[in-house]
Amino acid sequence: MNALEIDGIDVHYGRVQALHGMSLRVGEGEIVAVLGNNGAGKTSTLSAVSGVVRPSAGTIHALGDDITKHNPWDIVERGVVHVPEGRRIFSRLTIHENLQLGGYLVRDQAVVNERIDRVYGLLPRLKERRGQQGGTLSGGEQQMLAVGRALVAGPKLLMLDEPSMGLAPLVVRQIMELIAQINSEGTSVLLVEQNARAALRIAHRAYVVESGATTLEGPAEELAGDSRIVDAYLGA
Amino acid sequence: MSQLIWNGLFVGSFYALVALGYSMVYGIIKLLNFAHGDIYMLGAFAGFAMLTVAGGLATSAGFVALLVVLVLAMLVTGTAGLILERVAYRPLRGAPRLSVLITAVGASFALEYGMRLVAGPNPEVYPVRLSGTTVHVLGARITLEQLALVGIAIALMAGLQYLVMGTSTGRAMRAISMDPKASLFMGINVNRVISRTFFIGSALAGAAGVMAGAYYGKIDFLMGFIIGLKAFTAAVIGGIGNIKGAMLGGLTLGMLESFGTAWLGGEWRDVFAFAFLILFLTVRPTGILGERVTERV
Numbered sequence: 001m002n003a004l005e006i007d008g009i010d011v012h013y014g015r016v017q018a019l020h021g022m023s024l025r026v027g028e029g030e031i032v033a034v035l036g037n038n039g040a041g042k043t044s045t046l047s048a049v050s051g052v053v054r055p056s057a058g059t060i061h062a063l064g065d066d067i068t069k070h071n072p073w074d075i076v077e078r079g080v081v082h083v084p085e086g087r088r089i090f091s092r093l094t095i096h097e098n099l100q101l102g103g104y105l106v107r108d109q110a111v112v113n114e115r116i117d118r119v120y121g122l123l124p125r126l127k128e129r130r131g132q133q134g135g136t137l138s139g140g141e142q143q144m145l146a147v148g149r150a151l152v153a154g155p156k157l158l159m160l161d162e163p164s165m166g167l168a169p170l171v172v173r174q175i176m177e178l179i180a181q182i183n184s185e186g187t188s189v190l191l192v193e194q195n196a197r198a199a200l201r202i203a204h205r206a207y208v209v210e211s212g213a214t215t216l217e218g219p220a221e222e223l224a225g226d227s228r229i230v231d232a233y234l235g236a
Numbered sequence: 237m238s239q240l241i242w243n244g245l246f247v248g249s250f251y252a253l254v255a256l257g258y259s260m261v262y263g264i265i266k267l268l269n270f271a272h273g274d275i276y277m278l279g280a281f282a283g284f285a286m287l288t289v290a291g292g293l294a295t296s297a298g299f300v301a302l303l304v305v306l307v308l309a310m311l312v313t314g315t316a317g318l319i320l321e322r323v324a325y326r327p328l329r330g331a332p333r334l335s336v337l338i339t340a341v342g343a344s345f346a347l348e349y350g351m352r353l354v355a356g357p358n359p360e361v362y363p364v365r366l367s368g369t370t371v372h373v374l375g376a377r378i379t380l381e382q383l384a385l386v387g388i389a390i391a392l393m394a395g396l397q398y399l400v401m402g403t404s405t406g407r408a409m410r411a412i413s414m415d416p417k418a419s420l421f422m423g424i425n426v427n428r429v430i431s432r433t434f435f436i437g438s439a440l441a442g443a444a445g446v447m448a449g450a451y452y453g454k455i456d457f458l459m460g461f462i463i464g465l466k467a468f469t470a471a472v473i474g475g476i477g478n479i480k481g482a483m484l485g486g487l488t489l490g491m492l493e494s495f496g497t498a499w500l501g502g503e504w505r506d507v508f509a510f511a512f513l514i515l516f517l518t519v520r521p522t523g524i525l526g527e528r529v530t531e532r533v
Binding site for chain 1: 404407408410411414415417418419420421422423424425
């Protein structure tokens with residue numbers, strides 16, 4: 001069973017078509033990177049999976065179920081959790097409240113508390129500042145909080161949209177290590193990135209997305225050495 | 237002096253109860269719900285209908301009956317608020333804010349003149365009249381019923397404060413008010429939480445309606461109009477969208493009116509209240525407790 005199977009989806013925003021028959025797959029336990037430039041359709045793909053936009057064609061299966069027409073909250077409840085672009089933490093709620101919101105659908109409060117403790121164990125900086133407003137954190141810490149918040153939902157498939165955006169190289173490395181660690185504990189990961197170098201370092205497989213569809217696919221090491229990738233995304 | 241403070245506190249607690257619903261709804265969907273004052277009117281009439289049906293029972297049991305009626309009227313207005321949101325506002329989610337605002341004004345007229353059709357244009361006399369024992373506190377004359385009504389208002393506000401700050405639903409409300417889209421990613425059923433917000437805000441207004449009916453003794457179908465504007469003023473004074481601000485704004489407005497009328501005369505009461513609305517909108521539009529909106533990207 002695959003963690004995620006996207007099969008030929010189209011997404012429209014009014015008259016603009018963002019996705020043209022997008023297909024991709026995340027195997028269980030994999031980290032799959034999705035690379036591409038601005039406007040290629042990376043974010044639209046994640047939004048379709050998390051139910052925030054509805055595809056006009058194609059199907060999406062997650063963890064064995066057809067979720068194409070499900071509501072965002074049903075999808076979160078199934079363990080498909082989206083860390084959105086720009087982190088979108090709740091800046092005037094405390095760090096602790098942000099984490100609690102990650103577990104909004106978890107009925108057993110003891111489970112929520114246990115998961116929050118685990119996040120605090122992974123990210124001690126957050127624990128030190130648990131009573132502070134989220135907006136007082138630095139960009140990198142906010143990204144850590146956004147990932148931590150998603151973990152409280154108990155994800156089986158974690159989708160991250162540009163977690164490295166606007167962060168210093170050292171912080172990017174920390175975030176990628178965190179993602180790799182989460183993956184090693186059994187969570188499948190779909191990682192959307194413009195920072196191809198950082199993403200390919202931890203990914204098992206990767207896709208390249210252009211104009212709303214995938215154009216290349218392969219194991220991460222292979223793509224990292226592919227001259228087309230090197231020229232277009234890894235630069236000099 | 238202490239009589240003026242007490243009067244301000246008393247009227248202010250009504251304003252605060254209505255202002256809370258205004259402020260909560262504004263906070264969560266950025267809508268000025270101009271029909272909110274009419275929900276208060278609806279509460280007064282629901283209470284009136286129930287007390288009339290209950291008849292002699294109510295007058296003999298007095299305060300206890302009023303409490304039961306209060307709770308039932310809160311359920312009625314809460315449900316009405318829920319329906320109002322579903323029918324009038326939800327279809328316009330994502331529409332320009334001006335369209336929704338005009339719809340709110342329309343909803344207000346619909347409620348007012350709908351009630352006129354049902355209950356007629358003449359004022360009704362509330363079947364429970366509170367004019368019981370008086371106690372003297374620091375020179376102020378206070379009836380026990382007034383004291384009880386303020387007590388109920390404070391209890392409702394404390395309950396709301398707990399709900400918003402201490403429960404999962406309250407956290408979801410605050411999350412939606414900051415970022416509705418990010419709330420979806422948390423798995424929050426945004427529509428359901430908005431419905432709950434309308435229910436709670438409208439129930440509080442309904443409670444204020446029954447209390448006002450019992451206290452002033454007279455109700456009519458337009459009674460929600462002025463109090464709606466006053467509650468809006470209170471919400472602005474305190475900082476709209478802010479729960480504590482609505483309470484503080486209500487009490488502040490009550491005090492201002494109480495002292496203002498003492499100095500200038502009763503006919504200046506509304507002038508005084510709305511002059512403060514203008515003053516706050518010009519000088520400090522974020523209100524006493526409102527925060528400057530600074531977004532960090």
